[in-house]
Amino acid sequence: MKFLTALLCALALSSSVAAQTRVFYAGDAGSERFHDVHRLSDGSVLVAGQASSLNWIPPSVPRTTLAATGIVSSSPGNIGFVMRVSADLGTVLQVAAFPAGSVRSVQRIRSTEVPGQPTGAIYISGTRDGSSPGYFIARLNNNWIDGAPTAMSWVHNANSGAGSAYQTLQPWDVGSDGEVVFGRGREYAPDWAVMERLGADGVRKTVEHWRAHWFDNPAQAGDQEWSGTPASSYSGAFPLLYSGLVLKAQRRGSLRSTTLADYNLLQQDGNGNGGRKGRYPDDYYFSGPCGLAPGDACPGGPGYTGYRIGQPTQRLGGVVIDRRSNHLYFGYSTQTVLPSGLPDFEPAVVAMRADGSLLWWNRLYRETTSNSTPDQYVDAIEIDYARSELVVLARAHGNNVENLWRGNAIAARPGASGFQNQFTGTNGNIHISWLGKFALEVNELRAATYVGEFVEGSTNYGALFTDPLLAGWPNPNAGWPNLNTTRNCSDLEIAADGSVGIICQGRRSITTSNAFQQMPPPVGAGAALTGTWNYFVRVYTPDLSSLRYSSLLTGAWDTANGQGGDNVTLHGLAFSPGGILVAGTHNACTSVGGLCTQTLVTAAAARPNPLPTIAVPGWGSASPSSQSAVLAKLEAPTLLIGALFVDGFE
Secondary structure: OOEOOHHHHHHHEOOOOOOOOEEEEEOOOOEEEEEEEEEOOOOOEEEEEEEOOOOOOOOOOOEEEOOOOOOOOOOOOOEEEEEEEOOOOOOEEEEEEOOOOOOOOOOEEEEOOOOOOOOOOEEEEEEEOOOOOEEEEEEEOOOOOOOOOOOEEEEEEEEOOOOOHHHHHOOEEEOOOOOEEEEEEOOOOOOOEEEEEEOOOOOEOOOOOOOEEEEOOOOOOOOEEEEOOOHHHOOOOOOEEEEEEEOEOOOOOOOOOOOHHHHOOEEOOOOOOOOEEOOOHHHHHOOOOOOOOOOOOOOOOOOOOOOEEOOOEOEEEEEEEOOOOOOEEEEEEEEEEOOOOOEEEEEEEEEEOOOOOEEEEEOOOOOOOOOOOOEEEEEEEEEEOOOOEEEEEEEEEOOOOOOOOOOOOOOOOOOOOOOOOOOOOOOOOOEEEEEEEEEOOOOOEEEEEEEOOEOOOOOOEOOEOOOHHHOOOEOOOOEOOOEOOOEEEEEEEEOOOOOEEEEEEEOEOOOOOOOOEOOOOOOHHHHHOOOOOEEEEEEEOOOOOOEEEEEEOOOOOEOOOOOOOOOEEEEEEEEEOOEEEEEEEEOEOOOOOHHHHHOOOOOOOEOOOOOOOEOOOOOOEOOOOOEEEEEEEEEOOHHHHOOOOOOOOO
């Protein structure tokens, strides 16, 4: 096979890679994954994951067993864990793990401090299997800075059902007050989805300006619901226990107006266009408001443009809390039916104060009397503390009529341009991603760019970049290049200056000259080489107008046919001084077929063509053995990155 060789070294490992870069595998002949990385204020790094055993961790490393008491889960063959490693990833310092066979994984790590401040309390979530699947959220009893955790202070089981996106996405965040907002349920289904709030003690609590609340009448089975707002106006015989923001568009307590005046309210959207109807985003799909009292009208669709609801439950794509104000921001998508009867999906981003009252919301595109026929989703959401902006990662399937905002059509920034202004080319039946920035306190779009990588074999490129960082690559804003599906964006993180880091999956993915692993450009000498499906890590400038870093992390592939590279999945990233931390998985063969038959005979073995490794520590490995974890610290040259990375900030 014709793999990347010394002749093509500039396409694989950049000569500008700094000496501090580390890329390596971890694990043994079992099954390991790293899901998330989280930098502590002393510089050390937490890594969350799952394994079939922990025998690959040096026996001298201190270990703590976290009792799984209270977690409703049974996951034979799996160990969920968090380990603390040194800032350079060279040494494992401590491990905290759940008992084998209890939880499948630890998947998310969050902490309560405002970024840049000393590490606060540590919260984790992970996947639960068994008879009541979903995920758990837990507060640990120590934060590794003041001492190693020995137990969970509390745990909450968020039920979702097997196969639900909520089990995988685990949408939640924690504020500086220690309170958690989270979503649970099943998306695009007839059953149930909801957002709830946990107090700092882990107990579900009421939220003053949400509309659905529950109390316990001992004479009746289960909790009973009261619909109303504010929660303090409730005068029933039994005290309210907790509140919910219902993610089921057809029922009371959801994101619909409750009065005719609010339903008919006309406002500007986030990009300065007037005439947007409805105080709440779900008014779009219905013929009138939904009152909260049992006898009030709550009509169905269609809405004023002909939309109807398809499956009623909604997909919560991301939740984030501003730790300065504890204001809440979230993004979700709704399955709908167009007037023609065809299915559709519509996005919305919502900003609320800490008490649950509405600040603003946005559809992410211009609403007109026509329908926006591309499917559109919100996949992640974060806060840029440096610029007081909300960062939204969304996705569009298809490209006709109204689509997500273009980067060169920002009313608040005339003349601005995104790195990739719009969906181009003639390939419509693909998914491509999108980044947007909004003011935190008002509904104002500040910046936008599409994230859509090039298709193989196209000839309709425009002029090349003149920036040395992007040398050899065609500018996606020149010409009319065809794009390929770019999705599975598994993490979104913001650097101290507002630069935006993402992990996504693409095909002919644009890489920078300072990348650890480069993709050959589809023009010039690179046009004779075939790219591969890959995961990449990328950093955009704060205004989304350009790139600061973009690198693949995938197997070395056959440049004659593109085979062999799509074998690594990236899950989590974090910024560190001088670089980017990345966690992921080298996948095992899922069947004895395809690429795996070339060198392997069992489905449990690692897929061939390992990714390039460098500076492998003593506890790591240069090659995978079965499903192996991947960990990297990608250092970027100072002259090209500038002030991107700041000590103590993630």
